[in-house]
Amino acid sequence: MSQTATVDRSASPRRIASLALPALVVLAAEPLYVLVDTAVVGHLGRVPLAALAVGGTVMTLTAWLGTVVAYGTTGRSARRFGAGDRAAAVAEGVQSSWLALGVGLLVAIGMQIGGGALARTLAGGGGDVAGAAAAWLRVAALGAPGLLLAAAGNGWLRGVQDTRRPLYFVLGPNLVSALLCPLLVYPAGLGLTGSAVANAVAQTLSGVLFAGALVAERVSLRPRPRLIRDQLVLSRDLLIRGLAFQASFLSATAVAARFGAAAVGAHQIALQLWFFTALVLDALAIAAQSLIGAALGSGDAAGARALARRIGLLGGVCGVAFAVVIAAGAGVVPSWFSSDGQVREQAMVAWPWFVAMLPLAGVVFALDGVLIGAGDVRYLRNLTIVAALGGFLPAIWLAYVLNLGLGGIWAGLTLFVVIRLVALLLRVRSGGWAVVGAVR
Secondary structure, three states: OOOOOOOOOOOOHHHHHHHHHHHHHHHHHHHHHHHHHHHHHHHOOOHHHHHHEEEEHHHHHHHHHHHHHHHHHHHHOOOOHHHHHHHHHHHHHHHHHHHHHHHHHHHHHHHHHHHHHHHHHHHOOOOOOHHHHHHHHHHHHHHHHHHHHHHHHHHHHOOOOOOHHHHHHHHHHHHHHHHHHHHHHHOOOOOHHHHHHHHHHHHHHHHHHHHHHHOOOOOOOOOOOHHHHHHHHHHHHHHHHHHHHHHHHHHHHHHHHHOOOHHHHHHHHHHHHHHHHHHHHHHHHHHHHHHHHHHHHHHOHHHHHHHHHHHHHHHHHHHHHHEEEEEOOOOOHHHHHHOOHHHHHHHHHHHHHHHHHHHHHHHHHHHHHEEEEEOHHHHHHHHHHHHHHHHHHHHHHHHHOOOOOHHHHHHHHHHHHHHHHHHHHHHHHHOOOOOOOOOO
16 A cells, blocks of 8 residues: 555535544444443343443443544544655554553453452442343453454544545444344343353454554554653543543532432433534544644644634534524423433423533534644643533532532533633634644
C-alpha cells in the first residue's frame, strides 16, 4: 500500500456525513449486541441476567478505556495524515495497538486472578449471582485484548479518513456473535458461559481484523516507547475527563434515588435517551476529529477554524432536530419504558430541561470533537473538571438539600452543558487550539 497520503480536506456536509455515518454504525453496534445478549440470557432466569449485569459492567468499563485510546489516536494519526505522511499516521496506530494489547492482557489476566473478588464486591457479597458473574467475567475477559486492539484500530483508521473498514471489522464479528450466542447458550447447553464465549470470540475476531489491517500497511511493527509515552499522556487527560463525567452522572443517579423509586425510574429513562443522543452526536465529533487533525497537519489553520464553525453549526442543527423529536414524543416515549403512572409523571418534570438542552448539547459534542482532533485535550480535561465541580455536582446536591426533585437534577445537567458551551465557544473563537504541524 502506498505510503503517501491522499487527503480529502473537503468540509462539505456530504464529506462530513461520509465519515460520520459509518462511525455511527460502529458506535451503535456494541450497544445493539448487548441488547441481543441481554435478551438471550434473560430467558435463562433472574440469576443469570443479574450476573450478566454485574459482569457486563466491568467489560463496559474496559470498552470505555478503548474509547479513550481510540480518541487519543485519531487526532495524532490525522495530523500525520494531513501532513502527507501516511506511514507516520499508521505508525501512531501501531504504537496505540501495542498500548491497547498490553492493557487488554492486563485486564484478561487480572480477571482470572481477581474476577471473583470483583464480582462479589459489585454484587454486594457472595451468593449465586456473584458466583455466576465471576464465571462469566473470567471467560469474557479473554476477549479484552481484542476489544482494545479494535479500539486502537478504529482510532488510526479514522485518522486516515477510512471509516468503511471499521464498519466491516466491527459489524461482521458482532453479527457472528449475535448468531453464536443463542446457539451456545441453548442448543450447546453452555448457559451463561455461552454468552461469555460469544463475547470473547467477537472481540478477538475484531481485534485480529484490525491487526491484519496494520500488517497490510507494511510499516514497522516495532514498539517505540517514546511514542507510546506521548500517547499515554494524551490518554491520561481523556481518562481524567471521562472520570469527571462518570462521577457527575453517578452522583445524579444517587440524588435521584433519594427522591424515591418513581423519580429514579424517570431519571433513568431520560438519562438513557440522553446517552443515545450523545451516541449519535459523537459520530459527528469523530468526523470532526479526523478532518480537523488533517487540516492542522497540512498547515491549514484557517481551514481548520472554518471547519470548526461548520461542525459546530451542524451539531446545533442536529441538536435542534433531536429536540423537536423528543418534544413531540413527550406524551408517548416515557410509556415505552414504563407503565407506571408516577414514573411517567416524573419524566415530564425532567422533559422540558431535556428538550431545552439538546440544541446546546449538539454544539458542545461537535466542538468537543474539534478540540480532540486538534489535540487540545488538556483544555477539555480542565473544562470538564471545572464544569463538574463548579456547576453540575453542587447544583444536584443543592437540589437534594432544597428538595427540588428531578427538575433540580436536570437543571444541574443543563448548567453543566451551558458552562461547557460557553467555554468551548470562547476557546474556538480564540484560535489558540489551532496549532499547525504533524505533531502538536
